[in-house]
Amino acid sequence: MYQFSGRLKTFSIALILLGAIGLAFSFYSGSKTTLEDAKHAIEAANHGTHGGHEAATAPHQEEASHHESEEKTDKEAHAAMIEAYSNSEAHETTDGHGSSHDDAHAEHVLHQLQNRPWSAFYVALFFFLGMTLLVLTFYAIQRVAQVGWSVVILRVMEAITANLLPVSILMIIVLAASVMHVNHLFPWMAEGIFDPESDNYDAIIDGKSWWMNSTGFMLRSIAYLIIWNAYRYVIRKGSIKEDTANDGNKTYKKNYNLSVVFLFLFMITESMMSWDWIMGLDPHWFSTLFGWYVLATLLVSALTVIAFVTIYLREKNVLPGINDSHIHDLAKFMFGFSVFWTYLWFAQFMLIWYADIPEETTYFVARFTEYKLPFIGMVVMNFVFPVLLLINSDFKSKPWFVFIGGTVILLGHYIDVFVMVMPSTVGAQWSFGIPEISALFFFIGLFIYTTFSAFAKANPIAKGNPFLKESEHFHYYNIEHTSEDGSGDHH
Amino acid sequence: MESSKVIHAFYTDDEILLDAVKAVKAEHHHIEEVFCPFPVHGLDKAMGLAPTKLAITAFMYGITGLAVAIWMTNYMMIQDWPQDIGGKPSFSWVENMPAFVPIMFELTVFFAAHLMVITFYMRSRIWPFKEAENPDPRTTDDHFLMEIPVHNNEEELTSLLSKTGAVEINVVDKH
Numbered sequence: 264m265y266q267f268s269g270r271l272k273t274f275s276i277a278l279i280l281l282g283a284i285g286l287a288f289s290f291y292s293g294s295k296t297t298l299e300d301a302k303h304a305i306e307a308a309n310h311g312t313h314g315g316h317e318a319a320t321a322p323h324q325e326e327a328s329h330h331e332s333e334e335k336t337d338k339e340a341h342a343a344m345i346e347a348y349s350n351s352e353a354h355e356t357t358d359g360h361g362s363s364h365d366d367a368h369a370e371h372v373l374h375q376l377q378n379r380p381w382s383a384f385y386v387a388l389f390f391f392l393g394m395t396l397l398v399l400t401f402y403a404i405q406r407v408a409q410v411g412w413s414v415v416i417l418r419v420m421e422a423i424t425a426n427l428l429p430v431s432i433l434m435i436i437v438l439a440a441s442v443m444h445v446n447h448l449f450p451w452m453a454e455g456i457f458d459p460e461s462d463n464y465d466a467i468i469d470g471k472s473w474w475m476n477s478t479g480f481m482l483r484s485i486a487y488l489i490i491w492n493a494y495r496y497v498i499r500k501g502s503i504k505e506d507t508a509n510d511g512n513k514t515y516k517k518n519y520n521l522s523v524v525f526l527f528l529f530m531i532t533e534s535m536m537s538w539d540w541i542m543g544l545d546p547h548w549f550s551t552l553f554g555w556y557v558l559a560t561l562l563v564s565a566l567t568v569i570a571f572v573t574i575y576l577r578e579k580n581v582l583p584g585i586n587d588s589h590i591h592d593l594a595k596f597m598f599g600f601s602v603f604w605t606y607l608w609f610a611q612f613m614l615i616w617y618a619d620i621p622e623e624t625t626y627f628v629a630r631f632t633e634y635k636l637p638f639i640g641m642v643v644m645n646f647v648f649p650v651l652l653l654i655n656s657d658f659k660s661k662p663w664f665v666f667i668g669g670t671v672i673l674l675g676h677y678i679d680v681f682v683m684v685m686p687s688t689v690g691a692q693w694s695f696g697i698p699e700i701s702a703l704f705f706f707i708g709l710f711i712y713t714t715f716s717a718f719a720k721a722n723p724i725a726k727g728n729p730f731l732k733e734s735e736h737f738h739y740y741n742i743e744h745t746s747e748d749g750s751g752d753h754h
Numbered sequence: 755m756e757s758s759k760v761i762h763a764f765y766t767d768d769e770i771l772l773d774a775v776k777a778v779k780a781e782h783h784h785i786e787e788v789f790c791p792f793p794v795h796g797l798d799k800a801m802g803l804a805p806t807k808l809a810i811t812a813f814m815y816g817i818t819g820l821a822v823a824i825w826m827t828n829y830m831m832i833q834d835w836p837q838d839i840g841g842k843p844s845f846s847w848v849e850n851m852p853a854f855v856p857i858m859f860e861l862t863v864f865f866a867a868h869l870m871v872i873t874f875y876m877r878s879r880i881w882p883f884k885e886a887e888n889p890d891p892r893t894t895d896d897h898f899l900m901e902i903p904v905h906n907n908e909e910e911l912t913s914l915l916s917k918t919g920a921v922e923i924n925v926v927d928k929h
Contacts, residue, residue, distance in 0.1 A: 613852045617840040656809075740795050 265581040267719040271711065278708025285701025289380035293698075301373035304692060374447040375692040381446040382688040383698035385437055389540060390564070390680045391706040392430040393557070397565035399424040399495055400529050406498075406522040412592055414734035415584040417725045418718065419573050421502060424495050425717030426710050431488040438484050438540075442477045448688050451475050451546040468546050475546060480539055487532040494525040505727035512729055533558055544687035548626045550611050557683075559604040563645070564676045566596045567669040572714060574662045581723055584735040587660040587744045592737075594659035597672060601649040604676075608642070629686040633693070637678045644675030660742050677703070760786065761908070762889060763915040764922040765898040768794045774900065774918035775800045781914060786901045789893035808877075812870045819865025823858040889926070897921075 402420040405413050413420075441448050451468045455461025457476075459469075468475060501518040508514040534554030542553050550556070570593040576582045577590075615623045630638045648671050658664040685693045725731065738744065765771040772794060778785060785801055798805075828847045831837045831854075839850045847854070875881060893899045900920075902911060908925060915923050 609852075609855060613855065616852050619841055 265576070265579070265715075265719050265723050267715045271715060275708045275711035275715075278704045279712065280708075282701045282703070282705025282708060285697050286380065286384060286705060289383065289698035289701060293377050293380040296373060296376045298369055298373055301369045301376055304376065305369060305372055372690075372692065375689045378447055378688045379692060380698045381437070381440075381448055382685055384702045385448060385688075386677070386681050386684050386699070387702035387706045388430060388433055388437060389684070390561075390677055391426065391710060392434055393561035393680075394564040394568055395424055395426040395430060395710075396491055396529075396533075397558070397561040398569060399427060399491065400526070400533075401562070401565055401569070403494070403498070403522040403525050403529070406519055407526055409519070409730065411730040411733035412589065412737040414725055414728045414730045415582065416569065416573050416589060416593075417502070417728065418721060418723050419576060419582070420569055421499055421721070422714050422718035423568060423572060423710075424499070426713040427495050428492055429709055429713060430706070431492055434488060435485065438481065442481055449543055449546070450687070451543065452477060465546075471546070475543065480543075483535060483539060487536050490525075490528050490532055494521065494528075497521060498525075502725060503721050505725065506722055508727055515727070515729060541683050544684060545626060547622060550615070550623075550626070552607060552611055556604075556607045556611055559600065559607045560676050560679050563597060563600040563604050564673055566593060566600060567672050569593060570597060570665055570669055574665065576718070576723075578662075583724055584731075586737070587742060588737050588739040589734075590662065590665060591656075591660040591739050591742055594653055594665045594668070597665070597669065598649055598653040598659070601645060601653075601672060605642070605646040608645075629690075630682055633691045634682050634686055638682050641675045641678040641682065644671050645679065648672075648675075656741055660745075758928045759904040759908075760926060760928050761902045761904055761911050761915065762922075762924045762926055763900045763902070763918075763920040764890075764892070765900070765919065766896060766921055767919075768792075768898065770919045771898040771900070772796060772800055774915070774920065777918050778900070778902065778914065783902055783911065783914075786903050788901070789888045789890075789899040791894055791896060791898070794898075808870060808874060811873050812866045815869040815873075816862045816866035818869075819861040819863070820858055822865065823854070823861035826861075827854040827857055 398420050402417065402424065404410075405417060405420070437446075437448075440446055441452060444452065444454075447453065450456075451465075451471075453463055455463035456465045457469050457472050458464055498518060498521055501514060501521065505514045505518065537554045537557035541557060542549065570590065573582065573585065573593065574590065577585050612627065615627060649668050652664060652668045652671075653659055681699075728734075763774070765774060768790070771788070771790075775785065775788065775797065779800065779802060788797060788801065790797070824847075831839065831850070832845060832847050836845045839853050842849065844850065879887075888894065888899070889901070890897070890899055900915075902915075904911065904925065912923055912925075
C-alpha cells in the first residue's frame with residue numbers, strides 16, 4: 264500500500280494556502296479597481312503600445328473592419344466586432360470619440376480589469392476540471408475497450424479523478440457568481456442584452472436566447488457536473504469491489520456497462536460544456552468543431568498528467584508490475600494526441616482564414632493582435648516541441664524525456680486555455696502575474712492532495728481485473744526494459 | 755562448396771521455434787533464414803538480426819515529400835499561374851501557406867508510405883512475378899522452418915535440432 268508522505272502532504276497544503284492567499288489578494292485588489300484605473304490603463308495603452316498595435320492590426324483591418332474606428336481595433340477588437348455586427352447603427356453615433364463613448368469605453372475596460380482575478384481563476388479551474396474529466400474519460404475508454412496494457416495504472420487514473428469533486432464544486436460557485444453578476448465573464452449575461460428597449464440590446468444573442476439564458480445555463484452546468492461525478496463515484500466503488508469480488512467477472516461486466524453509458528453521455532456533455540463554458544465567452548462567435556478542439560487540449564493534458572503521476576509513483580516503488588513499456592505507451596499517446604490537437608487547431612483556423620467572414624475572423628483577430636506571443640508560442644510548445652522530442656521511439660520510455668516533453672505540453676495547453684478565455688474576458692488588460700500564478704498554485708496543490716490521498720486509500724493494483732496478467736507482461740517489442748529481466752518473456 | 759548443403763528443421767509452434775532458435779544461437783551456429791506462416795515477435799532479436807533502418811528511410815522520404823509539396827504549390831499556384839486564394843491576392847507563398855498545409859501533409863504521407871513499401875520490397879528481394887523462395891509450402895500453412903547451412907557438422911546439427919523439438923529434419927542441397 265502507498266502512504267501519502269507527510270512531506271508531500273505539507274507541500275500540497277502549502278501550495279493551496281499560498282495560492283489562496285494570492286487569490287484573495289488579487290480578488291481584493293481587483294474589486295478595488297475604479298473607473299480612474301481604467302482610464303489610466305487606456306491612456307497607458309494609447310501612449311505605450313499604440314504604434315506596435317497599429318502595425319499588428321493593419322492587415323486585419325483591411326479584411327474586417329470597415330465599420331470600426333481605428334482606436335477600437337486597437338483596444339478591444341473582439342468587443343468591437345460583437346457590437347459592430349449587431350448594432351452598427353447605434354454605434355456610428357457614439358463612434359466620434361464623444362464623451363459618451365469614452366465613458367462607455369472606460370467602463371468596459373473597468374470590467375476587464377475587474378475580470379482579471381476571476382479569469383485567472385477560471386482558466387486554471389477549467390484546465391484542471393477538464394484535465395481531470397478527461398482522465399476519467401480515458402479511464403472509461405480503458406474499461407470499454409477492455410484494454411490489457413493499462414491495467415497496472417488503472418488505479419493511478421482513478422486516484423487522479425478524485426480531484427473531480429472539489430473542482431466541480433468550485434466550478435458551480437464561479438458559474439453561479441457569473442449568473443448573479445458578481446463578475447462579467449460572460450458578456451451575454453449583461454443587463455439588457457435580451458431587452459429590445461435597452462441600449463445593450465443584442466439581436467444576435469437574443470436570437471440564441473433559447474440556449475443562452477441563465478436558467479438553462481445553470482441547469483445544464485449542474486447536470487454535466489452531476490453526471491461526471493456520479494460516474495466517478497460509482498465506478499470507483501465498483502473498481503474497488505472488483506478486487507475482492509471473485510464472482511466470475513460479474514462486477515467487471517457491470518463496470519463495463521457503466522462505462523459505456525458514461526462515454527455516451529460524456530461525448531454529449533463535453534461538447535455542450537465547451538459551448539457553454541468557453542464558446543459562450545464570445546457569444547457571437549461559433550465554431551462547429553470547438554467541442555473537439557477543447558477535447559483535444561484536455562485529452563493531451565490528461566495523458567501527460569497520467570504519465571507524470573505514474574513516473575512519480577514508479578520512482579517511489581509503489582507501483583508493482585509497471586515497466587518501461589507502459590511509460591512508452593503513455594508517451595506515444597502524448598505524442599499522438601499532440602498531433603491530433605494541432606490537426607484540430609489548424610482545421611479550425613484554416614477554414615476561418617480561408618472563408619474570411621468577419622463574424623468568424625473576430626476570434627482570431629483578437630488573438631493575433633493582443634495575444635500574439637502566447638497564441639503563436641503555444642503552437643510551438645504543443646506541436647513542434649513534442650514532435651521533435653518524442654518522435655524517437657527510445658526517448659519515449661525515458662522518464663526524463665517524458666518529463667521535459669510533458670512539462671512543455673502542460674504549459675502549452677494551459678496557455679491554450681488561457682488564450683481561449685482571456686481575450687474575451689479581459690481583452691487587452693491581460694498579463695501573467697500574481698492572480699494567474701496563485702490560481703495555478705492553488706489547483707496544483709489541490710490536485711496533489713486529492714490524487715495522492717485517494718491513491719493511498721486503495722490497493723495500488725487493480726488485482727481483480729481479468730487482464731492484470733496481460734498488463735504485467737506487457738512488452739513493446741522495440742524497446743529494452745531497464746529494470747527487470749525480460750528474458751523468456753516474449754508475449 | 756559444401757556450404758550449399760543446408761539443414762531444414764520443421765517446427766509446429768512459435769514458442770518452441772523461438773526456444774530452438776535461442777538454443778542454436780547459443781551453440782554459435784549461423785541461422786540462414788526462418789520461414790514462418792505469421793510474424794513471430796522477438797524472432798529477429800533471437801536470430802541476432804540488426805534493427806531495421808526502414809524508419810529512417812521513411813523519415814527521409816517524408817522530408818522529400820514535404821519539399822516536393824512546397825516546390826509544387828509554389829510553382830503551380832504562385833509562379834506559373836498566380837492564383838487568388840481565398841480572396842487574398844497576395845501572390846506570396848508564405849501568406850497563402852495555410853491553404854497549402856493539407857497538400858504538404860498529404861504528399862509527406864504519400865511519399866513516406868509508397869517509397870517505404872517499395873524500399874521494403876527491394877530490401878526483401880521481392881517483386882511482381884518473382885518465384886517464391888520458401889523451400890516448403892507447409893511454411894505458408896502451419897509449419898515453421900529453420901534453415902542452417904552445413905559446414906561438415908551434419909551430425910552435430912542434427913542431434914542438436916532433434917533435441918529442440920523439431921518435428922522433421924531434412925538435409926538438402928541448395929541450388
